[in-house]
Each structure stands twice: as C-alpha cells, then as structure tokens.
Amino acid sequence: MAVYQIYAIKYAGPFTSSGAFLMWHKDWEITAKRNYYIWCIKGAGDTVIVDAGVSPMLAKKRNLAGYVNPAELLSRLDVKADEIRHVVLTHIHWDHTSGVGIFANARFYVQNEEYRFWLKDPIANRPPFQYVSDSVSQAYLASLEGTNRLVMLNGDQKIFPGIECLLAPGHTPALQAVAVNTEKGTAILGSDCAHIFRNYREDWPSSLIVDLVAWMKSYDKLRAKASDLDLIFPGHDPLMTENYPFVAQGITKLA
Numbered sequence: 239m240a241v242y243q244i245y246a247i248k249y250a251g252p253f254t255s256s257g258a259f260l261m262w263h264k265d266w267e268i269t270a271k272r273n274y275y276i277w278c279i280k281g282a283g284d285t286v287i288v289d290a291g292v293s294p295m296l297a298k299k300r301n302l303a304g305y306v307n308p309a310e311l312l313s314r315l316d317v318k319a320d321e322i323r324h325v326v327l328t329h330i331h332w333d334h335t336s337g338v339g340i341f342a343n344a345r346f347y348v349q350n351e352e353y354r355f356w357l358k359d360p361i362a363n364r365p366p367f368q369y370v371s372d373s374v375s376q377a378y379l380a381s382l383e384g385t386n387r388l389v390m391l392n393g394d395q396k397i398f399p400g401i402e403c404l405l406a407p408g409h410t411p412a413l414q415a416v417a418v419n420t421e422k423g424t425a426i427l428g429s430d431c432a433h434i435f436r437n438y439r440e441d442w443p444s445s446l447i448v449d450l451v452a453w454m455k456s457y458d459k460l461r462a463k464a465s466d467l468d469l470i471f472p473g474h475d476p477l478m479t480e481n482y483p484f485v486a487q488g489i490t491k492l493a
C-alpha cells in the first residue's frame with residue numbers, strides 16, 4: 239500500500255475569539271486562538287492538496303491577519319501550485335475554497351451534495367450561509383462544471399491507493415474528510431469536522447453547525463476509521479503548528 243507524508247500549511251492567523259466559537263455553547267468566558275490551514279499529501283505519486291485556502295484578493299478584502307499566499311507556502315515544500323493536479327475540497331466555506339484559482343491546472347474533488355447545496359439550493363443564499371460563502375470561487379467552480387477539472391463524489395470514495403474521501407456531514411451538508419495511509423497508520427484530515435483537537439476528544443462540535451445529529455455520527459465514523467485518535471486532525475487548531483516537527487516557516491509535518 240502506498241504510504242504518504244502529511245504536511246499542515248498555515249496560511250493565516252492566529253485569530254482570537256471567544257472559546258465558544260470553537261466549542262459550541264461552552265467556554266464563553268475564555269478566549270481561544272485559531273489558525274487557517276491547507277494540507278499537502280506527498281508520496282511516490284502525484285501530490286494531493288487538501289483545501290485551497292484563500293485567494294490573495296479575498297485575503298486583502300477581509301484584511302486577513304498573518305496571510306501568506308498558499309502558492310508561496312507550497313514553494314517551501316518544493317511544490318508548484320500551478321503544477322498541482324489534484325485538490326480535495328473538504329467543504330465550500332470561503333476559508334477552504336476561495337483559493338481555487340491558485341491551482342490553475344488542478345482537478346477539484348468535491349462531494350456532489352455539498353456542491354449542489356452551495357451552488358444550487360436557494361437556502362444557501364440566506365444570510366447565515368452567505369456569511370461563510372465566497373461568490374468568486376463558487377463562480378470559478380461553476381465554470382468547471384461538466385469538465386474533467388471538477389470531480390463530483392457521491393459518498394466515500396478512494397481517489398488514489400491509500401487516499402480515501404469520507405463523507406462526514408454536520409458542519410456543512412456534505413463535508414468530506416480525507417483518510418490517508420501513513421507510516422503511523424491511517425490518519426484523517428478531518429478539516430472542519432472539528433476546529434480543534436478537543437472537539438474530537440470531548441465529543442463536542444464547534445459553533446458552526448448545520449446538522450448536529452449527523453455531526454455526532456461523523457465523529458463515530460472518523461474515530462472508527464483512524465488508527466489512533468491522535469491521528470485525526472482538525473481544521474483550525476494552532477497545535478498543528480506548535481506541536482509537530484517544523485519543516486519550513488508555516489509548515490509542519492503531521493504524519
């Protein structure tokens with residue numbers, strides 16, 4: 239079986255909020271930090287990127303603190319963004335998809351149901367959904383519809399030997415996690431199925447919920463799939479930067 243290395247790439251942050259943002263309805267009285275990440279999966283074959291981060295244009299518009307263009311960060315791993323051929327989009331929130339234009343030659347892997355919701359369902363135009371959306375990158379994805387640069391997945395699907403997309407709804411209608419075979423066993427890039435490691439350990443979601451029942455089932459699914467609880471990685475935890483081997487500025491090796 240193919241074995242891969244996983245790198246966490248911090249492209250913005252830290253940001254500070256009430257702890258209740260990261261731990262739903264708890265921790266109101268404490269403040270907590272979060273970073274923004276993409277991930278790089280490297281092995282013998284093609285490199286796979288998980289999530290696209292934020293475009294320089296949107297980062298400027300949102301005045302995103304600590305922002306570094308994901309393409310520049312990837313160059314520190316000797317990866318050229320415009321040569322990347324595979325990008326898994328875990329979900330269609332602005333901080334995970336607005337950088338799609340950075341990967342000009344990539345094929346994007348997205349759950350069909352996630353795509354349908356954000357691009358076709360009128361409910362996605364309502365304020366709480368618009369708040370976490372980015373219309374520019376959604377239009378970019380829409381322009382790829384029907385081409386081989388947009389791959390729609392229906393539920394769990396292996397996309398390469400040792401790399402499997404796993405449907406894990408709750409945070410969004412059809413968020414997908416990515417299970418990766420590493421030398422430590424099966425690791426999971428869970429993206430925002432948890433914002434921080436504590437969400438998995440305490441069986442508690444973040445505050446951005448579309449379906450709490452589905453979310454709890456997603457936790458069961460990811461825990462059952464991973465070789466160890468420590469190998470399930472969250473979407474925004476500063477510990478991914480602080481507690482793992484330093485590779486280059488902004489980049490650590492998770493597994």
Ligand SMILES: [Zn+2]
Pocket residue numbers: 331333334430473474
């Ligand atoms: Zn996020």
